[in-house]
Amino acid sequence: MDALWEGFQEAVRLIVRGDAGLREVAWRTIVVSGSATLLAMAAGVPTGYGLARGRFPGRTLVLSAVNTGMGMPPVVVGLIVWLFLVRSGPLGDLELIYTKRAMVVAQFLIAVPLVIGFTAAAVQALPAELPDLLAALGAGRLRTLWLLAREAQLGILAAVMAGFGGVISEVGASMTVGGNIQGDTRVLTTAIVTETSRGENANAMALGIVLLVMAFAVNLLLTAVQQRRRR
Amino acid sequence: MEVRIDGLRFLRRGDCVLDVPKLVFASGRTTALVGPNGAGKSTLLRLIVALERLDAGTIRIGGEQVRPDRRTRGHVAFAFQRAVFVGGSVWHNLDLALRLRGVPGDERRKRAAGAAAACGVDHLLDRPAHQLSGGEAQRVNLARALSLRAPVTLLDEPLSGLDAPARRQLLHDLPGILRAFATTTIIVTHDRDEALRLAGDLVVLIGGRVHAAGARADVFGNPPDAECAAFLGYTLIPDGGGVLAVAPRALRIGPGEVTFNLTVEELLDFGMRREVWGRIAGVPATVSLPMGENDNAGRLTVSAPERAVRRYCG
Numbered sequence: 001m002d003a004l005w006e007g008f009q010e011a012v013r014l015i016v017r018g019d020a021g022l023r024e025v026a027w028r029t030i031v032v033s034g035s036a037t038l039l040a041m042a043a044g045v046p047t048g049y050g051l052a053r054g055r056f057p058g059r060t061l062v063l064s065a066v067n068t069g070m071g072m073p074p075v076v077v078g079l080i081v082w083l084f085l086v087r088s089g090p091l092g093d094l095e096l097i098y099t100k101r102a103m104v105v106a107q108f109l110i111a112v113p114l115v116i117g118f119t120a121a122a123v124q125a126l127p128a129e130l131p132d133l134l135a136a137l138g139a140g141r142l143r144t145l146w147l148l149a150r151e152a153q154l155g156i157l158a159a160v161m162a163g164f165g166g167v168i169s170e171v172g173a174s175m176t177v178g179g180n181i182q183g184d185t186r187v188l189t190t191a192i193v194t195e196t197s198r199g200e201n202a203n204a205m206a207l208g209i210v211l212l213v214m215a216f217a218v219n220l221l222l223t224a225v226q227q228r229r230r231r
Numbered sequence: 232m233e234v235r236i237d238g239l240r241f242l243r244r245g246d247c248v249l250d251v252p253k254l255v256f257a258s259g260r261t262t263a264l265v266g267p268n269g270a271g272k273s274t275l276l277r278l279i280v281a282l283e284r285l286d287a288g289t290i291r292i293g294g295e296q297v298r299p300d301r302r303t304r305g306h307v308a309f310a311f312q313r314a315v316f317v318g319g320s321v322w323h324n325l326d327l328a329l330r331l332r333g334v335p336g337d338e339r340r341k342r343a344a345g346a347a348a349a350c351g352v353d354h355l356l357d358r359p360a361h362q363l364s365g366g367e368a369q370r371v372n373l374a375r376a377l378s379l380r381a382p383v384t385l386l387d388e389p390l391s392g393l394d395a396p397a398r399r400q401l402l403h404d405l406p407g408i409l410r411a412f413a414t415t416t417i418i419v420t421h422d423r424d425e426a427l428r429l430a431g432d433l434v435v436l437i438g439g440r441v442h443a444a445g446a447r448a449d450v451f452g453n454p455p456d457a458e459c460a461a462f463l464g465y466t467l468i469p470d471g472g473g474v475l476a477v478a479p480r481a482l483r484i485g486p487g488e489v490t491f492n493l494t495v496e497e498l499l500d501f502g503m504r505r506e507v508w509g510r511i512a513g514v515p516a517t518v519s520l521p522m523g524e525n526d527n528a529g530r531l532t533v534s535a536p537e538r539a540v541r542r543y544c545g
Contacts, residue, residue, distance in 0.1 A: 127315040136280050136309040137331040137379075138301045147327075151317055 007205020014206050026210055029187040032100055033168040036107030040115045040163045043108075045156060048119025049145070053131070063120065069113025074106075075172025081106040082176045098179035103187070106173035111163035118162055122155020123148065157226040161219050168215050188214075232306060232382035232415055233258040234279060238288035241271075241278060241439075249274055249439045251288070256383075256432075258293075261409055261416040263430035263447075265423065267462060271439040272419040273312065276385045279417070280307045292383055305332060308381035308414075312388040314372035316360035321352065321371050324360045328375050346378035347371075349408050366397030373405075377412045384414045390425055402428055423464050423479075427451060435459050452478075457543040465541070466516050478539040482518040487534025493518060494530055507531065 014022045051063060083089055085097040085105075096102040126148060134144045149156060171189035178185035180194060188211040195204035234256040241249040249271040256262050264272050277283045279290055281299040290297040292306045316324045325343035334342065347353040350370045355363065363371060369389060376384055389405065390398050406429055409416050420426050426433060426447075433450040435443040442459040443450045454460035457474050461467050464479035468491065475489070482491075484507075493516060495509040505520040511533070518533050 127313065129311050129313055129315045130317070132277075132282050133309075133311055133315055134331070135299075136282060136304055136307070136311075137328050138304045138333075139331050140301075143331070147317065 004205060006202040008209060010202045011206035011209040015210065022207070022210065024183070025186055025188055025191050025207070026214060028100070028185075029168065029189075029211070030214065032103050032174075032187055033107060033164060035104045036111055036167050037160065037164040039104070039108045040111035040167075041160055044112045044115025044159065044163070045119050045149070047112075048116040048159070049123050049149070051116065052120040052123035066113050066116045066120070070117045072110065072113065073172065074110050074166075074170035075176065077109050078106050078173030078176030081109065081173065085177060097177065098181060098185060100178070100185055102177040103174050103185060106177045107167035107170065110170060110173060111167045114162045114166050115159045118159030119152070119156055122152040122159065125155065126151055154226055157222050161222050164218055164222075165215060168211070168218075232293035233291075234383055234415060234417070235291045235294075236288065237291075239278070239285060239290065240287040241274060241283065242286045247439065249278070251275070251439075251441055254434065254441055254444060256415055256417055256434075258415050259413060260432050261406075261418065261430045262432040262434055263426035264417055264419045264434045264436060265426045265462070266421065266436035268421055270421075270436045272421075272436055273387050275436070276309065276387055276417065276419055279383070279385060280304060280309050306381055307383045307385060308376040308379040309385045310372045310376035310387065310389060312391055312419075314363075314368035316363075316368075316371070319360060320357050321347070321360050321363070322356040324371065325356075325375055325378055329378060332379055342378045342380065343374075346374040349377065349411055350374035351404065364397075365392050365394065366401065369393060369397075369401065373408070377408070380412065380414070382414055384409075384412070384416045386416065386418045388419055388421075390420070390422070405429055423462070435462060437462060454541065460541060460543070466511070466514060468511050468514050468516075470542070473542060473544045476541040476543060477516075477535045478541075480519075481535040481539035482516060482533045483535070484518060484520060484531060484533055486532050488537040489540045490532060490534045491516075492530055493533045 051059065051066070081102065082097065084091045085094065085102050086092055087097065096105070130151065131144055131148060134147055139147060169189065171193055174180070174185075174187055175190050175193065178187070178190065180186050180190040186194070188207050192204045192207045192211070195207060236251050236254040239249060239251040240247055264275065266272050274283060278285060279292070279297060281297050281303050292303065295303070295306075297303045317327060322343065325347065326339055329339040329342060344353065347356055350373050352367060352370045352374055355367055355371065360371065369392070373386070373389060376386065390401055393401065402425060409429075418426070418429055420429075431447055432445065433443065433447050434441060435450065435454070437458055443455050451463055454463050454465065454476070457467055457476060460476040465476035466482070468475045468477065477489075491511045493507065493509045493511050495507055497508045498520065499506045499508060507518050507520045509516060509531070518531070
């Protein structure tokens, strides 16, 4: 309990002091996980919609793969990305390994099945007649897509929250493909691991609290949007 | 506007589910498209509004060929069997439908209010659409379609899913509502009584083919074949090589112009009236039994007037 209390005090001290190291790691965490989430949204929402509404051979197989991906251990994703991006790997020439971009790629791969899966479920929960109703009323394809997305917004925002929550809290993939390089690829989760291994429990706890507050703030914002629209 | 169908064929997974060489829904008339479940009624409505693609033939609305575009859909208002809504109030749903049709703001308010009042839902305009009861939802569904003031209105089972009082009320109100909006209306139903109450014309669709089309009295009074008669509620009784079709509610106790023997199976007492359920030549039949008549007989002589009986060859 002491470590928890000390960690809390240290977190307050770091935040109040505006600690430059903390600011830098926190900002990097937001940039990396935020970019990965935005990319996962851009790819995952339309894909989830297509999977929910489309009928094509192999659809069940794809949905099963997505559902499996939703529970994929981040460290395994990190390992696969590492194997591709490492200098001797098939994409080694891109020289992405141990960079923030490699971390974004890995986190994107973690988030995208979550966004696809939640979006598909949200769209499938809409009444099957709704797209036909909108078409019969004269809505074009894009207008229909927009109106359906509005109807499924509760689920789609849940998808985004799940995606962001999945990547901001993961450590295995970021560590494997980012390398936890101080001042370059260290993010809050990998910093916590480092501080813990050094026996700096209060620092680790402080970083953990900052991570929790950040995750809570982002989810609070998304939840507020979600619930406001619900009304 | 008239809806004219020529040489229509529609296939599903290689099977022909609709084959309609020629059919006309007359301008300004209300037509009931009736038939058993799976006859292709709803599919025909979906083809008229171009939600499905024809495999052969043409559908024309007011002389213009139906296409999956805004122009065709602007001619048609479609109330789906299940009343579905977007999130928001009833008003928002009516307004959205009119906005999608490009109706300007003032006109939208006027039309939505008018249709809501005509359908008896003007007191529900601020209610979230997803919180409506079954009867309210069907009325709002109807109001949404009628507010569009399209030349052609398609109603797919408008009374489905309603409890008995709500159904009876809407069945009573609907003809007046439709008269007030005076469009070419096609109502899909599998309920004979609904069809007879709501429409001046009948089209009987069985197994994807039109068995009868014409004025209500002509089709109901003179079904062209036994299958059509059976769907319209006639009792089909084997008679030599053919069948006799007795019109619904035409059987009476006692001898008459066309007489049958009814083997009594059950007597149902409804308090004010009674019904005998039994069989004529093995075929289930029902006849009203006046109060006070002998109800102990195992067999009854029943009859129907000649004009209520049709004969079909085997």
